[in-house]
Amino acid sequence: MNQVIDNHGRPINYLRLAVTDRCNLRCFYCMPEEGIKYVPKPHLLTWEEMERVIRILVRMGVDKVRITGGEPFVRRGIMEFLEELSQIEGLQQINITTNGVLTAPLVPDLKRIGIKSVNLSLDSLDRQRFFDITRRDEFPNVWQTFEALQAHNISTKINTVVMSGKNTDDIIPMAELTRHSPVSVRFIEEMPFNGDGAHEYQEFWNYRRILDELKKAYPGIYKLPDPPASTSYNYQIPGHQGTIGIIAAFSRTFCGTCNRLRLTPQGQFRTCLYDDGVFNIRDLIRQGLNDETLQTYIYEALQNRAKDGFEAEARRKVGVVSESMSTIGG
Structure with missing residues (x-):
């Protein structure tokens, strides 16, 4: 089949696959301190089911x-799953988002498998602030992962959620990482996916305010061209090796070029981060449906896709956005 186009004329070529809802951190903007009720293992997609879905999507x-x-x-x-994916003909890029706690020893194998890029979630370079945000004292392990990725020349993006009263003092230190390292530091607007819907924004830092903060420290910062379907506005600080990105995740200014699908660990197929699932592909697989029928379900969902995150949120079947990002796929 040729490249699938959604009902708003957007080519779809990118899947974000959440392979688990479990996490070894407890970032307050992602889940409650006590954690979330994890999905029982039999309810998760198996590795074989996930690989099957990816093969179908590659054909699309x-x-x-x-x-x-x-x-x-x-x-x-x-790691075995990543090895299998690397053998799928037509799948050109396998990228990973990780918090880095367990990742450093695996970096050589990730390089060997052919992982193109790693997004490393890191909200502070200060060990105490890192602990305050994540509720875990794991900063040294995360930093080892950063150093290992650089040593093995794996393209690295650092994802930093900007939170009032938590880490706004880290904006400039994080930007300084781009001075001597060819990394992309990406500042992300905080979103309401913390598992209980109760977080209040004391003072919302949107993408314009984040940029103003950077301009104060780096008056020469200038805009770069944004790649097709980019979620970030991209910038360069003169003399720095790396780049800066700002992601308007809550303002949702990039929806018009969105090329992404999401698949949750339990098989919910999402055509937008802000919807609550359009169908469950795990259930369809376990009913014995063949690949052609599964492909039809996917195609029809893409022909009824919301034009943006606001429309997707309005269509939700179960009220306001309150899920943990851990259950959706960050």
Whole structure:
């Protein structure tokens, strides 16, 4: 089949696959301190089911998969799964989002498998602030992962959620990482996916305010061209090796070029981060449906896709956005 186009004329070539809802951190903006009620293992997609879905999507034009979670490296069998994915003809990129706690020893194998890029979630370079945000004292392990990725020349993006009263003092230190390292530091607007819907924004830092903060420290910062379907506005600080990105995740200014699908660990197929699932592909697989029928379900969902995150949120069947990002796929 040729490249699938949705009902708004957007080519779909990118899947974000959450392989688990479990995580070894407790970031307050992602889940409550006591954690969330995890999905029982039999309710999760198996590795074989996930591989089957990816093969179907590749035939429909998807050529990029991002493996995420929860924290993908807490699920047993992840490295073998990545090996299998690397053999799928037509799948051009396998990228990973990780919190870095368990990742450093695996970096050489990730390089060997052919992982193109890693997004490293890191909200502070200060060990105490890192602990305050994540509720875990794991900063040294995360930093080892950063150093290992640089040593093995794996393209690295650092994802930093900007939170009032928590880590706004880290904006400039994080930007300074781009001075001597060819990394992309991406500042992300905080979103309401913390597992209980109760978080209040004391003082919302939107993408314009984040940019103003950077301009104060770096008056020469300038805009770069944004790649097709980019979620970030991209910038360069003169003399720095790396780049800066700002993601308007809550303002949702990038929906018009969205090329992404999401698949949750329990098989919910999402055509937008802000919807609550359009069908469950796990259930369809376990009913014995063949690949052609599964492909029809996917195609029909893409022909009824919301034009943006606001429309997707309005269509939700179960009220306001309150899920943990860990259950959706960060």
